[in-house]
Amino acid sequence: xxxxxITPSPNFSLPNPRIQPVIHLNSLEKISIRHESTxxxxxxxxxxxxxxILSSSKAQKLDLQLKTVGPFFRITARSLETKxxxxxAEGLIRVWLRGKILHLDSIRLRRETLGMEKSIFxxxxxxxxxxxxxxxxxxxxxxxxxxxxxxxxxxxKLVRFYTRIGFKAVHEVTGSxxxxxxxxxxxxxxxxxxxxxxxELLIKWCTxxxxxx
Numbered sequence: 045x046x047x048x049x050i051t052p053s054p055n056f057s058l059p060n061p062r063i064q065p066v067i068h069l070n071s072l073e074k075i076s077i078r079h080e081s082t083x084x085x086x087x088x089x090x091x092x093x094x095x096x097i098l099s100s101s102k103a104q105k106l107d108l109q110l111k112t113v114g115p116f117f118r119i120t121a122r123s124l125e126t127k128x129x130x131x132x133a134e135g136l137i138r139v140w141l142r143g144k145i146l147h148l149d150s151i152r153l154r155r156e157t158l159g160m161e162k163s164i165f166x167x168x169x170x171x172x173x174x175x176x177x178x179x180x181x182x183x184x185x186x187x188x189x190x191x192x193x194x195x196x197x198x199x200x201k202l203v204r205f206y207t208r209i210g211f212k213a214v215h216e217v218t219g220s221x222x223x224x225x226x227x228x229x230x231x232x233x234x235x236x237x238x239x240x241x242x243x244e245l246l247i248k249w250c251t252x253x254x255x256x257x
Contacts, residue, residue, distance in 0.1 A: 091246040092253040094181070097173045100253045106130070106167065108174050119174050121167060130154055133171045137182050146179030146187040146242060148172070149231075169209060173249060180242045187242050190217065190227075193235040203236050210245045211238040 101108050107122045119133045131153035138147050151168050179187055189211065191202040203213065215237040217227040227237060 090250075091180070091243070092173075092177070092250055094174070094177045096253045097170070097177055101170045104166075104170070106170055108170060110174055110178060112178075117175070117178060119171050119178075121171050128154075131167055131171055133175055135175060137179065137184060142186060144179075144182060144184045146175065146182075146184040148175060148187060148189040168205075169249075169252070172209070173253060176242055176245050176249075180246060184242050187211075187240050187245065189238055190231040190233070191236040191238055192231075192233050194233075199235060203238075206238050210248045211240040213237070214239050 098108055101121075102124065105124045107124050109120050109122075111118050111120075115136045115138060117135055117137070121130045121132065122128060123130055131151065133148065133151040135146065135148045135150075138145050151171055153167060176187060189206070191199060191206055193199040207213070213236050215227070217224050217231070217234045217237055219228060219234050224234070228234065231237075
């Protein structure tokens with residue numbers, strides 16, 4: 045998965061794009077469930093909804109939009125103040141032996157994000173959260189990405205970032221073995237293949253995207 049600053053590129057047009065509707069739901073909270081047989085209360089953490097994530101992003105002056113065509117999706121982040129695009133993510137929902145998989149092809153951030161108070165990875169997290177929630181809504185259990193290895197320093201930062209947010213390394217794609225060829229064809233480069241359980245990510249991010257009045 046590539047995460048880097050890019051210069052503006054030609055507009056991307058999708059046939060009949062469907063913008064993910066924004067539904068205002070109650071803020072994230074603990075749900076108490078009382079078992080009549082034991083008369084005990086068990087706390088269950090509700091997963092952050094798409095509305096929770098979008099509300100949290102607006103509090104950070106970000107406007108996130110999701111467009112889909114068939115299995116493909118694109119997420120764009122714009123500044124509510126300047127209206128400029130700050131970043132985008134692309135991927136698809138693919139069906140495999142393990143069921144549906146959220147394939148995160150790339151996340152790209154523009155140079156404008158470097159001068160913002162929010163960290164470059166902070167905006168990437170918002171974009172990624174929309175993708176993960178969308179994957180969950182589509183029935184995906186696993187999310188996959190490639191931490192691209194353009195340089196040793198930047199690659200190590202990417203791996204640390206993805207590890208911190210809940211991804212785990214599953215394979216080092218170096219191009220030195222025939223087994224790497226399939227990975228390189230899919231991802232278009234070398235790096236660290238990483239996976240995560242979609243629901244576990246949403247649970248881990250609960251407090252980050254909890255709505256605050």
